[in-house]
Each structure stands twice: as structure tokens, then as C-alpha cells.
Amino acid sequence: MSGGMDSALCAAIAKRDGYRIAALHLSYAQRTESKERECFEKLADHFGVVKKLIVDIDYLSKIGGSSLTDNNIEVARADLQNSGIPSSYVPFRNANMLAIATSWAEAIGAPAIYIGAIQEDSSGYPDTRKVFIDAFQLAVTAGTKPETNIIIYTPIIDLAKSEIVTMGLGLGVPFGLTWSCYKSCEPACGQCDSCMLRLRGFAAAGIEDPIRYR
Amino acid sequence: MSGGMDSALCAAIAKRDGYRIAALHLSYAQRTESKERECFEKLADHFGVVKKLIVDIDYLSKIGGSSLTDNNIEVARADLQNSGIPSSYVPFRNANMLAIATSWAEAIGAPAIYIGAIQEDSSGYPDTRKVFIDAFQLAVTAGTKPETNIIIYTPIIDLAKSEIVTMGLGLGVPFGLTWSCYKSCEPACGQCDSCMLRLRGFAAAGIEDPIRYR
Numbered sequence: 001m002s003g004g005m006d007s008a009l010c011a012a013i014a015k016r017d018g019y020r021i022a023a024l025h026l027s028y029a030q031r032t033e034s035k036e037r038e039c040f041e042k043l044a045d046h047f048g049v050v051k052k053l054i055v056d057i058d059y060l061s062k063i064g065g066s067s068l069t070d071n072n073i074e075v076a077r078a079d080l081q082n083s084g085i086p087s088s089y090v091p092f093r094n095a096n097m098l099a100i101a102t103s104w105a106e107a108i109g110a111p112a113i114y115i116g117a118i119q120e121d122s123s124g125y126p127d128t129r130k131v132f133i134d135a136f137q138l139a140v141t142a143g144t145k146p147e148t149n150i151i152i153y154t155p156i157i158d159l160a161k162s163e164i165v166t167m168g169l170g171l172g173v174p175f176g177l178t179w180s181c182y183k184s185c186e187p188a189c190g191q192c193d194s195c196m197l198r199l200r201g202f203a204a205a206g207i208e209d210p211i212r213y214r
Numbered sequence: 215m216s217g218g219m220d221s222a223l224c225a226a227i228a229k230r231d232g233y234r235i236a237a238l239h240l241s242y243a244q245r246t247e248s249k250e251r252e253c254f255e256k257l258a259d260h261f262g263v264v265k266k267l268i269v270d271i272d273y274l275s276k277i278g279g280s281s282l283t284d285n286n287i288e289v290a291r292a293d294l295q296n297s298g299i300p301s302s303y304v305p306f307r308n309a310n311m312l313a314i315a316t317s318w319a320e321a322i323g324a325p326a327i328y329i330g331a332i333q334e335d336s337s338g339y340p341d342t343r344k345v346f347i348d349a350f351q352l353a354v355t356a357g358t359k360p361e362t363n364i365i366i367y368t369p370i371i372d373l374a375k376s377e378i379v380t381m382g383l384g385l386g387v388p389f390g391l392t393w394s395c396y397k398s399c400e401p402a403c404g405q406c407d408s409c410m411l412r413l414r415g416f417a418a419a420g421i422e423d424p425i426r427y428r
Binding site for chain 1: 316
């Protein structure tokens, strides 16, 4: 649960599905961490999570290769026409997230992992696609104890941002408590890839985004 | 490269295969860390590695569930007859290792990952088996950039410990610089699962282990 819209919606879906929630928050020295952390805590309270685990994976900033974690790379202005891999790509980030989540799930006996990956064409991250999640599921099944049966759910993977807004409103997701901007300063920049996707989503859903923009 | 025999042999094999070595060392707050780290540094010098990355994954100790990382669980005396999962099992540890290795490999353009997993029957860790590595390879292929083609090699996965000793001697692995004991104190305890496997391996190879035991 990052503090963003997608994982907030996943938490709401997991609750609707009848689960109690153990919320994993990953800090990876990204520029947005302080704001994301604040939103994570508020969302965790909102959803009444029964366990929280905050894991510092700042090795991703040592590994670099992404504008989100490497201070030598500028956060690119939104270029949603660009079909290549965006500069905010952190190599294989979701595998790191899912490996940690699986370790924790096996340790506490959780039967399911909800991840808010979305494979919207414009994002272009290879590790948000269903083909990756399916492969990782095989690794989870093969790499845990025989009696462990953890299922990875990607309930929003095929949703457009506008559908995330609409479904979230239906499930009572407090979008005013979420943060999407790649920069940490408030108000949100409104210019980075993530702000553009968010704003476009609210516009397409015909709903006003409750957070403030520059 | 942990500081143990298996990853030391993998490094020797990677060198023999013509690769320059970027060595990843993972510290996960295990009892053995100080001794393993010392051995890692000596082995890295020995093999002339061109890059080193040390990543602290002490979240595995927060997650717990293993005697290696959870100080509330006693390190079990060797019980190699026991066919179950040993108490030193860290849930899904190798997936965490491979996820970090893959992120780093993609960032630096490394074409191969060598991992010293061995699926010797007596170890019983689900994430050391070939079926797990094969599944993880699919996740790596699916979850990295299209132009990235990282191959995971498990050159010793089917070897018995005695074969690791024999092959290592043939490739000049300095076993005196390696550490296997689950406890951190020198000399090695000679009683934990890992010491027992090591001693049994040297005995079966008809070679004397160069390190000291209690």
C-alpha cells in the first residue's frame, strides 16, 4: 500500500472480498517518500488494517537506473505519446515488492496478496503486466512450503485510470488521502507522468480530483 | 556471494565461463553476518570482482519465521533425518535475493546471474529447487525490458556437497576463506545443519576441511 490510488482501491476490494488486511508499505528512497508515507498511514487507519509492515528497500536507489530513485536523473515531464519505457522505471521493482510480500504472507499465514499493478498501455513498465504476474505466481507456488498456497490477485490490472476513479468512489475509497505525484512537494505538480494519468482519469470519469495541484 | 562454499564455487565457475564478476552480498541480520561479511570481502578480493553491492535486507528478520533471523527461535541442532522444512528456512529468501540481483543486473547490463542454490535432499528449502528457479526465470524474462535478456545459471544445483568440494578444489576455490556455520562465533560449531552438511561433504570427498571447528 503505497499511498497512491491504485493500492488504496486494492485495499477496498480486499475488504469487500472479506479479508482482513495486513498492509505492506515499501520505502525506496524515492523522492515522494515522506508524502507517500503520510498517505499510507492515513489509508491504513481508514481501512482498519490489522498488521502493518514498513520495509526500507533503499537499495533500489543504490542500484539506480530510474528517475524515481536516482537523483542524477531528472523526473521527465509527461510524454504519454512515448511508447518506450519511461525514465521513472525502477528495474524489476514489482518483483522486489512481491518477493517481500510473499515472505511476509508465508510468515503470517496470509492466503492472498493484492497488488495494484495496472498494465495501462501508457505506463510501459514490463513488471506491471499480467504476463509478469502470472510468471511470478508460478515462482511463489514453487518457492514456498508445500502447505502454503498464496494467490496473487491483480483486481485492477485491466482497469483504465477513469475506471479506478469510478470503482473507487463506489467502494468509498478516500481519494483525498491518496498521493500520486512523483515529486514530494505539495501541492502536486500536475505535470509528471503520474499526475497526468491521474488527472486524465478523473477527467474521463467526469469527477473532480479532491487533491490540490499547482 | 554470501561467504559460503556454494557461492564461492559459483564465482569460480562464472570466471571459468569467461565473465567478469559483479558480486552481490546480502546482509539479512542473520546471526552469521559479521563472519560472512568478512569472508565475502576476502573472496571478492580473491576473485577480483569488478563491482560489489552490499544490500541490507534486514526486513527478513522483521518478517521472522526462521531461526536464522528470529532471535526467539533456537538454531536447531542438525537433524538431517528430518525430511520437513528446517527451522532455519527464511520464507522465500531466494526470491528476494534473485529480485535484487535482477534489478542490479538490468541496471548494469549484466547478462547472467549465477546463484549457488543446491537442491540436496537434506536441505529441504522449497526455493532452492530447480522448479522454483525455472519459474523465477520466466518472471525475469516477463518482468524486465524487452531488450534485457538475463539468464539465471544454477551451475551447482544438482551437486552433492562432496562434489562441491571436489569441483571447488579443481577450480582453486579458497575454502579456507569460506564460512558455513549458522552461528557467528569462531571456530565453527560443527553441530548445526550447515556445519554437518559441510563436514559430511569434505568427508565424502576424502579431503580435510581447512577451517577450524570447536
